[in-house]
Amino acid sequence: MDLPSIDLNLLVALHSLLTERSVTKAGETIGLSQPATSAALGKLRRHFGDELLAREGQRFVLTPLATALLDQADTALRYVERTFAARPVFEPRSSDRECNLVMSDYALTVLGGPLLALLEERAPNVRMRIRPVDLAAVDDATALLRTVDLMVLPRGFLHDLPSTDLYRDRWVCVTAVDNHAVADIITQEEFSGLRWILTFNRPTQFTPADHHLQLAGVQRDVDVVIEDFLALPFLLTGTRRVAILQERLARKLLASAGVRVVELSTDLPELVEAIWWQPSREFDPGHRWLHDLLVDAAATLQNPVPAVHLSPPSAHAAAGDTIPEVPTARTEPDR
Incomplete structure (x- = not known):
């Protein structure tokens, strides 16, 4: 391919045309007139040897090649934008990056x-x-x-x-407020007798807590798997199910989702x-x-x-003293 002969403006037009699927809307998005956008579409069709936008009734649809190009055009455009947006210094007060x-x-x-x-x-x-x-x-x-x-x-x-x-963050168990079948602490022996909702359950998509339990051979009755953390507490309402969730998120949603936090007697890895x-x-x-x-x-x-323990809290914890923050660990090269 003769790269120097390619007009980079056509990349902008390609991305807009494939995204909007309309010559008029694409032109408005990138600030071109309709004739200029039509001309750009013509050049793109000749370059790719494909219609790219095919008329179907009153609308345009993407051809198979155009569908494949959509993500590639988006990625390429981001590369170009990032390259030309580079500056020797960054001024946050004035930047519109x-x-x-x-x-x-x-x-x-x-x-x-x-x-x-x-x-x-x-x-x-x-x-x-x-x-x-x-x-x-x-x-x-x-x-x-x-x-x-x-x-x-x-x-x-x-x-x-x-x-x-x-x-x-810490992993905790959550269940509906009115689920009286679950005590304040769940022991490992009780795991198999409960019905569980899991968040993510793929070879490369899982929560560290659930993965830890699976590797430990802990058996659970899982009948619902979702790929969403925020919705999980709301799915527990009106059921006897339980789930493992990040404590920071769980405590934000206690009231709105109608759930309560239940401690686990099993040690789970820190998040x-x-x-x-x-x-x-x-x-x-x-x-x-x-x-x-x-x-x-x-x-x-x-x-x-x-974590909730069976022993009474210490006097200073009861008085509401804050816990010092754990400093962040950096593994990036020195800057």
Whole structure:
């Protein structure tokens, strides 16, 4: 391919045409007249030897090739935008950069509020696009991190990528408030007699807590599996089911979901939520600023409530003393 002869403006037009599936709307999106957008579509059709947009009744539909090109065009456009947006310094107060993050609904619920509050205070014109963690994000994190700034993901899934710990959380059991069949503490012997809802149950998508129980050979009666943390407590209402959830999220939803926290007698691994990125981002001052923004947002979180024990609480705990925060661990190269 003769790359120098390709007009990069056609990449912008291609992405807009495939996204909007309308010449008029695509032109409005990228600021071109309808004749100019039609001309760009003609050039793209000649280049690919394909219609790309095929008329079906009163609308356009993507051809098979266009469908395959849609994600590729999006990724390529992000690469180009990021390349030409690079600056030797980053001025958050004046920047209108768009930051791209990947995080689960759990991490977004816990961290999103403090993050956006700091963003508004420090960089009022910086935009943020947040997408969920999906199967591809875990299976091919290296490729994903080429197209986004940072990903928030617990430790235990990724290796050989720079990262920084954000905060820690504890796994607890949750059940409906009126589920009197479940006591305040569940023993391992009682696990098999309860009905469970699991969050994620794939070879590369699982919670560390559930994975730990499976490796330990703990038998459970699982009849519902969902791929969503935020909805889980609401599915327990009106049932006798139980589930394992991050404590920070569980306590946020106690009242609204009508659930209560139940302790587990079995030791489960601590959840360490971290941020991950591509090594090539190290030299981008905007990336470093975003990294520090997330670390600062996490520092505002209170530690999760300590585990409930059968012995009475100490006097200072009863008085409401706070627990010192655990410092974040950094595994990225020195900056």
